[in-house]
Amino acid sequence: MSLSRRIEGVGTSIILAMLEKEATLREQGIEIISLTAGEPDFPTPRHVVAAARVAMDKGDTRYPPLTGTAALKQAIIGKFISDYGLEFGLRSIIVSTGSKQAIYNAFMATLDQGDEVVIPKPYWTSYPDMVRVAAGVPIFVETHVSQRFQLDADLLNHAISPRTKWILLNSPGNPTGAIYNEETLRGVAEVLRRHQHVRILCDDIYEHIAFEQPVRNILQVAPDLGDRCLIVNGVSKAYAMTGWRLGYAAGPPELIQAMAVIQSQSTSGASTLSQAAAVAALTGPQEDRIAACEAYRRRRDLVASHLLRIHGLDFTPPDGAFYVLVDCREALPEIGLRKDEDPAFVARLFEAGVAVIPGTAFGAPGFIRLSFATADAQIERGLVRLATVVAGRSDSL
The missing domain is CATH 3.40.640.10 (Type I PLP-dependent aspartate aminotransferase-like (Major domain))
Incomplete structure (x- = not known):
């Protein structure tokens, strides 16, 4: 089939592809903690x-x-x-x-x-x-x-x-x-x-x-x-x-x-x-929006408290939105990867049961993006798994 030049070199969203992969594994009964989606986990206001x-x-x-x-x-x-x-x-x-x-x-x-x-x-x-x-x-x-x-x-x-x-x-x-x-x-x-x-x-x-x-x-x-x-x-x-x-x-x-x-x-x-x-x-009433923002603030601080304890990772606490961009370039060589091999790192994290987005997708090789638009318990479990992979262990989580 002959396709237009305008779509040469253009792919579907890496984020959407990751979400589809997560859904497929869940359908197979495999647990994946998702820190990927840019989607609020709160319901639409009544x-x-x-x-x-x-x-x-x-x-x-x-x-x-x-x-x-x-x-x-x-x-x-x-x-x-x-x-x-x-x-x-x-x-x-x-x-x-x-x-x-x-x-x-x-x-x-x-x-x-x-x-x-x-x-x-x-x-x-x-x-x-x-x-x-x-x-x-x-x-x-x-x-x-x-x-x-x-x-x-x-x-x-x-x-x-x-x-x-x-x-x-x-x-x-x-x-x-x-x-x-x-x-x-x-x-x-x-x-x-x-x-x-x-x-x-x-x-x-x-x-x-x-x-x-x-x-x-x-x-x-x-x-x-x-x-x-x-x-x-x-x-x-x-x-x-x-x-x-x-x-x-x-x-x-x-x-x-x-x-x-x-x-x-x-x-x-x-x-x-x-x-x-x-x-x-x-x-209409803005209370739900304001409450959600406060929840994101608290979750941001929760993520930061965990990341500060993981050797080799660096980050700047975000001023807004619900993402943290994490610099992994110091940690990656310690687990046998080049500083710019964030996709391979993300693949290892996925095998450990936690999904994040590679920084390469955002023009930031050597980084990963974590979304904290999810429940506190999911955030904590996901970051424990992240710490395990960074430490080079293969514990069953």
Whole structure:
């Protein structure tokens, strides 16, 4: 079969592949402790589920508006005002089947062959592949543990070329959990003022999972960049609504319209029931969201307390999200692996009954990503197994 060039070198998500492997083994009766998924383990709040049920009962099951219902758009506009002090009109909002689709729509609507997107490393696994599918070229900028993964303005400036169309900002970040501080955002803004042709895509999906410091959007420190900034968000992480597949974006009306053209020829509008649920999530009680964030904070500290006792591992406690990116480069040679052989290390962990994601998937060879979006007991058992493998033992766990 002849396939298009756009999918050459593009694979399916490593994370999804790992989850499928875990499910297969569980079906065979084999226990696997999963520290992989970027998915809250809490239920969707009851009032959100109830809103979807009401919509269903009253027959709100027809084709949805292409860019979102008026009720949800108004809720999103209110959210941006209350959280960031940013005002958008209805024509500046699009609702999609997940924040991932919103990012994909933006790239498909703006990238031509060879156009570049600057992506800080480490990065979420899908970013570079979405760029490649849209015929673009991902350009990576290194960030470092020693700087808490803050983006260096000088490195960013050197990465920008005449072909650059976008820079992608993800804060709190996946897989690092890093939050860009105000100094970083001001430095990025100053660089972008020198490069007027570059748009900014802010992936804020983890904004409500922040611990010691609040999340700030670049438009709060540089409102003059608003005419070339797209903010992408959704309800999946903060409100435990991953299966509802509901994301949204806010940006310049002409960009939103172009994204709508792409969406019209792919999925069309997002589910009416999911949109009704999202209205309830954004405008209703926030106690569940706040309680979940507190649970993640406590779990982060639990993970840190265990990792500090494992020789050869290093990490930076995350500022937000629910991941820890662990530096294994000192430990790997002690168990017969090269410093960059994190996939082989992950395979050994899997044999010991604990699943994590190799750092290579995020552009960080020699690291692993642990998700603490799971119960305390699972976290503790998984980290005991991790410690055993790092120690070079093959105890039956």
